[in-house]
Amino acid sequence: MPAINLAATLDMAIETARRAGALLRVGLSQQRQIDLKSAYELVTDMDRASEDLIVDAIHTYCPGHAILAEERGGAVGVNRPTWLIDPLDGTNNYAHGFPYFAVSLGLWEENQPLLGVVYDPVRDELFSAQAGGGAQCNGMPLHVSQVATLAGALISTGFPYDYGTRTDNNLAEFNKVQARCQGVRRAGAAALDIAYVAMGRLDAHWEIGLKPWDTGAATLMVHEAGGQLSDAHGEDWGLSSTRMVASNGLIHDELLALLNTAQ
Numbered sequence: 001m002p003a004i005n006l007a008a009t010l011d012m013a014i015e016t017a018r019r020a021g022a023l024l025r026v027g028l029s030q031q032r033q034i035d036l037k038s039a040y041e042l043v044t045d046m047d048r049a050s051e052d053l054i055v056d057a058i059h060t061y062c063p064g065h066a067i068l069a070e071e072r073g074g075a076v077g078v079n080r081p082t083w084l085i086d087p088l089d090g091t092n093n094y095a096h097g098f099p100y101f102a103v104s105l106g107l108w109e110e111n112q113p114l115l116g117v118v119y120d121p122v123r124d125e126l127f128s129a130q131a132g133g134g135a136q137c138n139g140m141p142l143h144v145s146q147v148a149t150l151a152g153a154l155i156s157t158g159f160p161y162d163y164g165t166r167t168d169n170n171l172a173e174f175n176k177v178q179a180r181c182q183g184v185r186r187a188g189a190a191a192l193d194i195a196y197v198a199m200g201r202l203d204a205h206w207e208i209g210l211k212p213w214d215t216g217a218a219t220l221m222v223h224e225a226g227g228q229l230s231d232a233h234g235e236d237w238g239l240s241s242t243r244m245v246a247s248n249g250l251i252h253d254e255l256l257a258l259l260n261t262a263q
């Protein structure tokens with residue numbers, strides 16, 4: 001496989017995310033077809049339309065690359081790069097007209113992130129990152145916050161769709177953290193929450209049950225913006241990790257320790 005021109009590939013991913021986001025923005029004010037994936041997990045016709053647009057672009061510009069996309073599945077490539085695609089992160093928000101959702105495109109190779117793009121079409125905010133090349137929002141460099149204690153932090157989290165049928169459902173952790181910081185937000189789009197950590201709007205995000213397409217883009221932004229990522233045991237974050245702690249680095253150990261008292 002020839003070496004990837006990362007700058008050109010990032011430009012293509014940005015343009016594709018903008019086009020998919022524009023589609024979602026138009027669809028938001030129209031009648032949507034909504035189906036159930038599981039008891040409380042929705043999928044709309046716009047999830048599929050956005051994914052079709054993105055997959056077509058990748059097939060055209062990166063024909064040898066593997067694809068793992070939320071709605072059609074796929075697999076991580078062996079000896080070739082893989083696109084991790086969430087065509088609409090925050091589907092339940094979108095289906096209700098709650099304006100907090102994003103398109104997320106990440107490119108990984110050998111369990112390492114190369115590129116990431118998260119686009120919020122409502123605020124027209126395009127977050128992007130290239131490994132070793134920093135992270136930006138609409139072209140402006142991203143830096144994590146300087147908040148040094150949990151007591152001074154605004155934090156976000158999420159809950160798995162099978163919340164009601166598992167005992168390990170993040171509620172004990174939520175209860176602990178909420179009591180020790182300036183607020184825990186549960187806005188419903190993990191890729192955007194994690195990008196907000198990179199931007200310093202949030203000081204940390206933790207969540208269980210995440211999938212590679214939720215995290216494949218935004219985790220690189222946190223890293224490139226000077227933050228820290230780990231699994232719940234403090235081990236390095238990788239594609240097969242599911243329990244995430246992403247932070248500005250300064251509050252990472254304090255948050256990890258608190259989460260680990262909540263079992």
Ligand code: IPD
Nearest residue numbers: 088089090091158159188189190
């Ligand atoms: C979901 C959102 C949500 C998170 C869930 C994800 P989807 O993604 O990111 O915030 O809590 O774990 O599955 O289904 O809207 O793409």
Ligand code: CA
Nearest residue numbers: 086089090214
């Ligand atoms: Ca998602």
Ligand code: CA
Nearest residue numbers: 070086088089
């Ligand atoms: Ca999705």
